[in-house]
Amino acid sequence: MTGPNLPDSPLVATVRDLGVQFLRNDVDITGQDAVSSVELADGTTFWIFGDTIEGPFDSIRGFELTEVLSNTGAIVPLQDISSGVTEFRYLTEPGGARARQLIPFIPPEHRARQRLWAIHGARVGDELYLYYHRITMDQEVDVFETFVLDGMGVAKAGPDHDFERLPAPDGSYEWWKGDEPGFGVWVQRHDEYLYLWGSIQPEEKSSGDMYLARVRPEDIEDISAYSYLVEAPTLARPDVRPRWGRTFTPTACLFSDVPNEMSSSWNEHLGAFISLTTYRRENQLVIRTAPAITGPWSEPQVVFRPESARPDSLFNAGKEHPEFARDGGRITYMTFIDSSVYVPHLIEITFA
Numbered sequence: 570m571t572g573p574n575l576p577d578s579p580l581v582a583t584v585r586d587l588g589v590q591f592l593r594n595d596v597d598i599t600g601q602d603a604v605s606s607v608e609l610a611d612g613t614t615f616w617i618f619g620d621t622i623e624g625p626f627d628s629i630r631g632f633e634l635t636e637v638l639s640n641t642g643a644i645v646p647l648q649d650i651s652s653g654v655t656e657f658r659y660l661t662e663p664g665g666a667r668a669r670q671l672i673p674f675i676p677p678e679h680r681a682r683q684r685l686w687a688i689h690g691a692r693v694g695d696e697l698y699l700y701y702h703r704i705t706m707d708q709e710v711d712v713f714e715t716f717v718l719d720g721m722g723v724a725k726a727g728p729d730h731d732f733e734r735l736p737a738p739d740g741s742y743e744w745w746k747g748d749e750p751g752f753g754v755w756v757q758r759h760d761e762y763l764y765l766w767g768s769i770q771p772e773e774k775s776s777g778d779m780y781l782a783r784v785r786p787e788d789i790e791d792i793s794a795y796s797y798l799v800e801a802p803t804l805a806r807p808d809v810r811p812r813w814g815r816t817f818t819p820t821a822c823l824f825s826d827v828p829n830e831m832s833s834s835w836n837e838h839l840g841a842f843i844s845l846t847t848y849r850r851e852n853q854l855v856i857r858t859a860p861a862i863t864g865p866w867s868e869p870q871v872v873f874r875p876e877s878a879r880p881d882s883l884f885n886a887g888k889e890h891p892e893f894a895r896d897g898g899r900i901t902y903m904t905f906i907d908s909s910v911y912v913p914h915l916i917e918i919t920f921a
Contacts, residue, residue, distance in 0.1 A: 570640060570798065571852060572776075572826065572848060572849050572853075573708055573795075574622040575634070575848060575870060575871045576856060576868055576871065577665070577696050578662075578855075578870035578871060579679050579870075579873050579921065580839060580856060580870075580920050580921055581618045581856070581857070581872050581918060581919070581920060581921065582918045582919045582920060582921040583918075584873045584916055584917065584918050585651075585871060585916065585917040585919075586723075586873075586875070586914075586916055587652070587653050587915040587916060587917055588653065588913070588914065588915065589649075589910065589912040589914050589915075590653055590707060590828075590880075590904070590913045590914070590915050591643070591652045591654065591911060591913055593779050594657075595665075596623070596659050596660060596661060596665075596666065596668045596901050597623045597624055597667075597771075598621055598622070598623055598641075598659065598668060599622050599623065599625065599626060599912075600621070600622035600626060600910075600911035601618040601619065601620065601622065601641065601911070601912070601913065602619045602620055602885070602886050602906045602911065602913075603617055603619035603620075603640075603686060603688060603886055604616065604617070604618060604685065604833070604886055604888065604904045604906065604913045605617050605629060605687070605688065605755070605805040605830075605832065605888050605891065606625050606645065606694055606890045606893075607629070607690050607691060607696070607697065607756075608647075608803075608875075608892040609692055609907045610692065610694070610695075612647055612649065613644050613645065613646050614644075614806060614890075614892055614893075614907070615642060615643075615644060615645075615646060615690075615692075615697060615730075616643045616644075616645050616646045616657070616744055617640070617642055617687045617689065617690065617699060617893050618641045618642065618687075618894045618913075619639065619640060619686040619687065619688075619690070619869065620637050620638070620639055620642065620684065620686070621637065621638040621640075621641040621668060622637060622911065623637075623638075623667070623668070626911075636680070637668065637680075638669075638670045638679065639683075639684040639685050639686060639704075640670055640671050640672050640685055640686060640687040640699075641659065641660065641668045641669070641670065641671060642659070642660045642671050642730065643658060643659045643660065644658045644660070645657045645658075645823060645905065647765065647892065647893070648875060648893075648897075648899045649916060650890075650893050650902055650915070652913065652918075653845075653890050653915060656730050659764060660730055666853060669723075669796060670685075670738055671687060671699070671726075671730065671732050672685045672687055672732050672869035673732070673734070675734065675742065676764060676802065677693055677902045678703075678755075679825075681706055681870055682705060682706065683704060683706070683719075684702075684703075684706060684716070684720075685701050685702070685703055685704070685705040686702040686704060687700070687701040688701060688702060688751070688753060688754045688755075688829075688858055688909055689698055689753060689754060690753070690756055691756040691758065691786070691789070691790045692762050693763075693787070693789055695727060695728060695834065696725050696727055696735050697725065697726050697730065697865045698723055698724070698725045698728065698755020698789055699723070699724050699725075699726075700720075700721055700722070700723055700730065700751075700752070700754070700756065700861075701721070701722050701723075701724060701753075701853070702718055702720075702721055702751055703718075703719040703720055703721075703722055703742065703743060703817060704716045704717065704719065704810045705720060705904045706857070710799075715874065716736065716917050717747065718751060719743055719746075720741070720743025720744070720745055720746045720747050720749075720751070721743065721744055721745045721749075721751035721753055721767070721782060722734055722735070722742045722743055723735045723744055723752075723753070723790075725790070735790060737792065738793075743856040745767065745817075745915075749767075749768075749769070750767025750768055750769050750779075750780045750782075750817065751770075751829070752765040752846055753764070753765050753766075753767065753769050753782075753794070754766055754767060754768055754829055754830055754831060755830075755832055755833055755888070757834065757862070758786070758832050759824065759835065759871060760798060760863055761785060762784065762785060762786075763783065763784055763785070763786055764782070764783045764831060764833075765781070765782045765783065765784070765795075765863055766779055766780070766781060766831060767779070767780050767781075767782060768780070768827060768829045768831075768863055769819065769921070770816075770828075770829055775826075775828050775850045776825055776826045776827070776828075776848040776849055777825065777826075777827050777828060777829050778819070778824075778825045778827075779821040779823050779824050779825065779827055779831065780797070780798065780817070780819065780821065780822060780823065781798040781801075781821070781823060781862070781863065782795050782796065782797045782798070782817070783795070783796055783799070783813070784796070793815075796813040796814060796815055797814055797815070797816065797817040797818070798811060798812075798813055798821045798823075798863060799811065799812055799813065799818050799820050799821050800812035800815040800820060800821055800860075801818075801821040801863045801864050801865075802863065802864050803825060803864065803865050804818050804865045804866075804867070804868070806865075807865050811856075811861075811863040811864075816872065822865050822909065823859075823863070823864050824844070824851050824857055824866045824869075826848055826869065826870060827846050827847075827849075828846075828847060828849060828850050828885045829885070830846070830885060830886045830888060831844055831846040831887070831888065831892075832844060832845050832846065832887075832888035832889040832891070832900075832903075834891035834894075834903070835861065836891075836894075836898040836920075837897040838896065838897045838898040838920055839898065839920060841858040841859060841860060842858065842859045842861065842862050843856055843857070843858050843859070843889070844856065844857045844858075844859075844866065845872065845888065845889040845903050845918075846869075846887045846888070847884045847885055847886070847905055848869055848871075849889035850885055851884060851886050852874055852875050852876070852877050852881040852882070852884050852907075853869075853871050853874055853884075854871065854872045854873045854874070854875070854884075854887050854903065854905060854916070855869035855870060855871055855872060855887075855910065856869070856870055856872050857869050857870075872903070872915055872916075872918055873918075875905065875914065875916075877909070878909040878910045879909040879910065881908075882907050882908055882910075883906055883907075883908040884905055884906065884908070884910040885895045885908070886904065886905055886906040887903060887904075887905040888903065888904055888905075889901055889902065889903050890902045890903070891903065898920070899919060900918070900919050900920075901917075901918050901920075902915060902917055902918070903915070903916050903918060904916075
């Protein structure tokens with residue numbers, strides 16, 4: 570379903586297309602998605618990828634995923650990426666010849682039926698936490714249309730980046746189940762909290778509703794310590810005071826039309842919180858702004874309209890990498906995925 574042709578954002582002065590990234594590597598990675606990043610304590614960043622293709626392929630649509638790694642990572646030093654990401658190192662299996670899957674399967678899970686899609690995370694002290702979707706799929710049908718979100722889990726690792734999955738109170742590994750938002754598709758540290766964005770996805774996968782949870786960093790492993798935004802201001806009711814509860818209820822949708830993955834940051838130059846995403850799965854990369862992380866959030870406006878590589882291209886995984894922003898956020902960077910190319914694509918955004 571095609572949405573409206575949205576207006577251009579007056580906040581944007583220029584956009585430079587920096588092209589596809591990460592293809593010049595020594596582990597034969599030729600395609601991947603998700604593409605978010607977390608700043609570490611040592612002047613580097615941890616980049617998180619989902620399904621990762623090795624070797625030649627024509628299209629991810631209908632691709633046999635049985636042997637595909639479903640989450641990988643790279644260490645990327647903080648650097649000037651105005652000419653692209655030039656310094657990076659994939660985490661590999663012993664010997665260094667192949668990228669390694671960060672988050673392991675636990676039997677009876679099997680890579681032919683399940684995927685573990687790491688989406689985003691946060692550093693707390695010396696440990697890195699990644700939130701990941703557990704996916705069940707039908708191998709006979711296009712994964713873009715048939716995957717089922719079983720739930721969202723959490724994995725942690727120390728400096729060696731050897732991840733272990735943390736069990737949920739019910740003994741499973743899904744902290745939030747498939748009918749709840751997958752909190753952790755974006756994690757943002759603000760004041761004394763980590764704020765976790767989560768999406769409830771409809772069957773058509775393109776127009777998810779975004780909700781918010783929060784937890785103090787020291788309590789990140791205690792699901793009972795998370796609270797959920799249950800009332801929030803809107804454009805129609807901007808004076809509503811935000812209210813948090815211990816139980817999630819779908820009463821405070823902050824915005825919609827997001828295909829699950831997104832980003833949010835405080836932009837000093839604009840003096841506002843900004844969210845950069847794809848609009849549905851169309852070739853419209855959009856910005857929304859808000860005076861507070863709890864809203865009210867503006868309607869989406871277009872930052873960039875990438876060219877579709879093929880008529881059946883789908884666009885997703887639109888996210889900012891705010892740790893690489895310059896000049897107080899006046900210049901920032903965003904990646905997205907065209908499903909027909911299936912390689913991280915980078916743009917540079919300069920705000921007016």
